[in-house]
Amino acid sequence: MSVFAYPSEVIREAEVPLLEAGVPLMARAARALANIGIDTLTADLGRVTGTRVCVLAGPGNNAGDALFAAATLGRRGAAVTVIALFDRTHDEGLTAARRSGAQVLAFASTEADDDPTSTEAADPSSDSTRTVPARNGSTRAEALRELSRADLVLDGILGTGGRRGLPGHIASLIAAWAPHRTGNLIAVDVPSDLSPDSDGAETRLHADRTVTFGGLKAELVDPRVHEFTGSIDVIDIGLGLDTGLAVAELLDADDLAADFPRPEASGHKYSRGVVGVLAGSEDYPGAGVLTTTSAVNTGAGMVRYLGSPFVAEFVIGVHPEVVSASGRVNAVIFGPGDPEPEFVQGATEALSDSHIPVVIDAGGLDMVGRAEAMIGTWMAERPIIITPHAGELARMLSRLLGEIITAGRIGQDPVGWARQAAEVTGTIVVLKGHHTVIAAPDGLVVLPEPGPASLATAGSGDVLAGILGTLAAIASAEHRYDGDDSPLPHADWARLAGLGVLVHNAAGQRAVSASGFADALTEVVGELIHGAELISGTD
Numbered sequence: 001m002s003v004f005a006y007p008s009e010v011i012r013e014a015e016v017p018l019l020e021a022g023v024p025l026m027a028r029a030a031r032a033l034a035n036i037g038i039d040t041l042t043a044d045l046g047r048v049t050g051t052r053v054c055v056l057a058g059p060g061n062n063a064g065d066a067l068f069a070a071a072t073l074g075r076r077g078a079a080v081t082v083i084a085l086f087d088r089t090h091d092e093g094l095t096a097a098r099r100s101g102a103q104v105l106a107f108a109s110t111e112a113d114d115d116p117t118s119t120e121a122a123d124p125s126s127d128s129t130r131t132v133p134a135r136n137g138s139t140r141a142e143a144l145r146e147l148s149r150a151d152l153v154l155d156g157i158l159g160t161g162g163r164r165g166l167p168g169h170i171a172s173l174i175a176a177w178a179p180h181r182t183g184n185l186i187a188v189d190v191p192s193d194l195s196p197d198s199d200g201a202e203t204r205l206h207a208d209r210t211v212t213f214g215g216l217k218a219e220l221v222d223p224r225v226h227e228f229t230g231s232i233d234v235i236d237i238g239l240g241l242d243t244g245l246a247v248a249e250l251l252d253a254d255d256l257a258a259d260f261p262r263p264e265a266s267g268h269k270y271s272r273g274v275v276g277v278l279a280g281s282e283d284y285p286g287a288g289v290l291t292t293t294s295a296v297n298t299g300a301g302m303v304r305y306l307g308s309p310f311v312a313e314f315v316i317g318v319h320p321e322v323v324s325a326s327g328r329v330n331a332v333i334f335g336p337g338d339p340e341p342e343f344v345q346g347a348t349e350a351l352s353d354s355h356i357p358v359v360i361d362a363g364g365l366d367m368v369g370r371a372e373a374m375i376g377t378w379m380a381e382r383p384i385i386i387t388p389h390a391g392e393l394a395r396m397l398s399r400l401l402g403e404i405i406t407a408g409r410i411g412q413d414p415v416g417w418a419r420q421a422a423e424v425t426g427t428i429v430v431l432k433g434h435h436t437v438i439a440a441p442d443g444l445v446v447l448p449e450p451g452p453a454s455l456a457t458a459g460s461g462d463v464l465a466g467i468l469g470t471l472a473a474i475a476s477a478e479h480r481y482d483g484d485d486s487p488l489p490h491a492d493w494a495r496l497a498g499l500g501v502l503v504h505n506a507a508g509q510r511a512v513s514a515s516g517f518a519d520a521l522t523e524v525v526g527e528l529i530h531g532a533e534l535i536s537g538t539d
């Protein structure tokens, strides 16, 4: 189900009153981390007893989580080694780890950077958290040996208090360990030194799994950091975060099953929503057919075809339920298959008195300007959902920002560019790709789970436009029939677009061509609308 992501500061602020009230947040976090550690070891080796666990311990509370969890693993029979990487660490956590039998290696001195053979070790008899220099062998070599033979390593170096760039002795230890790594690496809360930048990636940790506490941190949802985070577990430690403060929402198939809009028992075709389709041209009639098929099969109350009579003939030939006479619509789709200007002009003039949502795709994207330039035009004061792929967004932003922006640059930071495009244009931006990113002008991002790569085929985007336009018409009609004149918030449109992408993904799993996706929508939407009722036998 949907998961919200928050800036780290929001999560840190939510912790403060609870900590002041004595709520044991770290104990909750460490318990959940230990359980995941136990599950990981049991899944890999069938046991915890006799396994080897290493903790990379930093100077703060992040190390505290890792050390308390390691103490639990130690009590369950794991041989724990703590590699203390700073001249201080979390006092109580280290004490707990020691009491459970952990050995502690101190690899903290900055001189270790200059001399990789420098030797230091903690006094194992001491409960003190200060590390004590010793001259009994190469600690770096010993740390490397322990890391390389560990079944499980916990990255407790830095958490939400971390700044970019690890001290040299740690970065070099990580780079030296990487080729010899055999066990699982779990990042505690956030991977230390997390960055979307691929430069220097070899000196950063690549976790198999990240166990994050309190709420999903915004920096973890950037598609570019997946190689550093691995899979992500969000552990509820009772912070009670306000979803209004979230900056991103992740959607999956469960959200689609829960929130796909079903027809009302007492509804009629107009209350279900009428979608106008302006797609296809003499050059590209197929786009008109694909977009209309998609709208029909997504379950619109009615589909009006607004393009040329030439294309209308094809469309109505396959879908006799489509209407070509003008009349009321609750949303319009513009652009797939470059419809001729006279039909675009006719349709936009008809829109000028309304505030209905519009989905703009393909050729229609050339109409999109900066938000301030759209004031007073037919595009103002209505929700607009635009659906560029990276190439189209690059072209659009180059025009709007007056600098050359390539599709490659968009690909390096899709979330950032989608946000910028949404802010500049005031529209909901659906940046299509393997990881489709949806951004709203207020900065909110919706990330539907990725669909199958088979979606990357000509005409697939036309099908998506048909789905999005239909869902927009359904939402807009429902809102109107509820008697609500207030505009729906951007977040609702962005989420709706996310559901549309998930419908498209589901169709993509059942076919391999665009017309196949459009046809498969009958099955996908039929299951979403009727599935549970058929099973339960209710009407």
Ligand SMILES: NC(=O)C1=CN([C@@H]2O[C@H](COP(=O)(O)OP(=O)(O)OC[C@H]3O[C@@H](n4cnc5c(N)ncnc54)[C@H](OP(=O)(O)O)[C@@H]3O)[C@@H](O)[C@H]2O)[C@@H](O)CC1
Pocket: 015, 019, 025, 026, 027, 029, 030, 058, 059, 060, 061, 062, 063, 065, 157, 158, 159, 160, 161, 162, 163, 164, 165, 166, 167, 188, 189, 190, 213, 237
């Ligand atoms: N609050 C709670 O109860 C709960 C918190 N929880 C856990 O606490 C974690 C946050 O803990 P935290 O605030 O202690 O920060 P953390 O990242 O461990 O260390 C900060 C220290 O590192 C230092 N430092 C930073 N960057 C550096 C760099 N690049 N190179 C070198 N040094 C650097 C920094 O130095 P300074 O900035 O002060 O100069 C400071 O001394 C959080 O992620 C979660 O795991 C959970 O248990 C839930 C309950």
Ligand SMILES: Nc1ncnc2c1ncn2[C@@H]1O[C@H](COP(=O)(O)OP(=O)(O)O)[C@@H](O)[C@H]1O
Pocket: 389, 432, 433, 434, 435, 436, 450, 451, 452, 453, 454, 455, 456, 457, 458, 459, 460, 461, 462, 463, 464, 504
């Ligand atoms: N590798 C991929 N994995 C999953 N979906 C993809 C992938 N590549 C493209 N897609 C999806 O396929 C669709 C392609 O749309 P678009 O580029 O507009 O195609 P067209 O213009 O030919 O209709 C988009 O919904 C996009 O998100």
